[in-house]
Amino acid sequence: MTDHQARPTHGGNLAWAAAIAQCTPAELLDFSASINPFGLPPGAIAAIQAAIPQLGAYPDPNYGELRSALALHHNLDPNWILPGNGAAELLTWAARDLAAAAAVVLPVPAFADYWRALRAAGARVLPIAPVEPWVWDWSDWLDQDCQQYGLLLNNPHNPTGQLWDLDTLQPLCDRFGWVVIDEAFMDFLRPEHQPSAIALVSQCPNLIVIRSLTKFYAMPGLRLGYAIAQPDQLRRWQQWRDPWSVNSLAVVAAIACLQDQTFAEQTWNWLATARSELAAGLAARSGLRPFASAANYLLVQTALPSDQLQQHLLRSDRVLIRDCLSFPELGDRFLRVAVRHPAENQRLLQAVAQVTG
Ligand SMILES: Cc1ncc(COP(=O)(O)O)c(C=O)c1O
Structure with a gap:
């Protein structure tokens, strides 16, 4: 080879x-994987070591403690949060929903795993190229009724690093039938500078926000992401999937990370x-x-x-x-x-x- x-x-x-x-x-x-160079926080390493004896039991399938910690972090109700085995697992379920759309609009260049998830779900993809580096023109989409279309994007955008503000995202959430916003890198912005679509979820039942602890807390090997959406939507995904998709070590590490200001x-x-x-x-x-x-x-x-x-x-x-x-x-x-x-x-x-x- x-x-x-x-x-x-x-x-x-x-x-x-x-x-x-x-x-x-x-x-x-x-320099090829964009992971926080400070490495996993020491509190997370200690929490993993302390949790080793728990490996003899299944994780709590409701992930109650983890969901409460995430809910506190975002000031949300825990029912609006579903932890997953990395953002990648949740993208698989998001793509399954997006496949119901006539087509999924995808700004390109796009993270390769979107193609994997969308193809696996049998979704039709409509790639949208930027009109200049790195500007995507949404005017045609905003001028029409796109209820039968889905939209998948990440903010900040990988690989360009471009950031969409909420004034751009909100009209898109109003127009499209399904919207998935992957915020895997959002934590690298200070909370007061984050144009996070989490702020839109309560008013947009068609919106799913996906977050990840992989990059910011340097834990790609542990696998922990979560989706934020209206509870009915998340209950559907919960019924589709393996009941224990997040392992116990990732749970305790995540809780410790979230406390480490x-x-x-x-x-x-x-x-x-x-x-x-x-x-x-x-x-x-x-x-x-x-x-x-x-x-x-x-x-x-x-x-x-x-x-x-x-x-x-x-x-x-x-x-x-x-x-x-x-x-x-x-x-x-x-x-x-x-x-x-x-x-x-x-x-x-x-x-x-x-x-x-
Ligand atoms: C934009 C984007 N979303 C999601 C992921 C996957 O995150 P996770 O490790 O939580 O599955 C990556 C990983 O490279 C990514 O670049």
């Missing part, structure tokens, strides 16, 4: 990259400075153009093909960046990098400087 055949469609495929870099996965510096503050303080320094450093390299981002990653246009640059950085410096080949609309002239700690970002900039001059 050549490394091109095995090319991953998601970030963070360290086994694939380590084979190219000829090192162990632990020796790589990974120091971790959240530390993350917001780090990101504001580290992201602008990384963007400035990349913009200073010839042939690279980073776009403004509301999230913990930067999309970068590149004069050099991104897969060549990726292979070079792996072999020369064991640095892994995300090519964007799995986003067909972007092709080989874009790459995405996570924002990491300042010294790590410097290592990326130095490695890039060797190639771009």
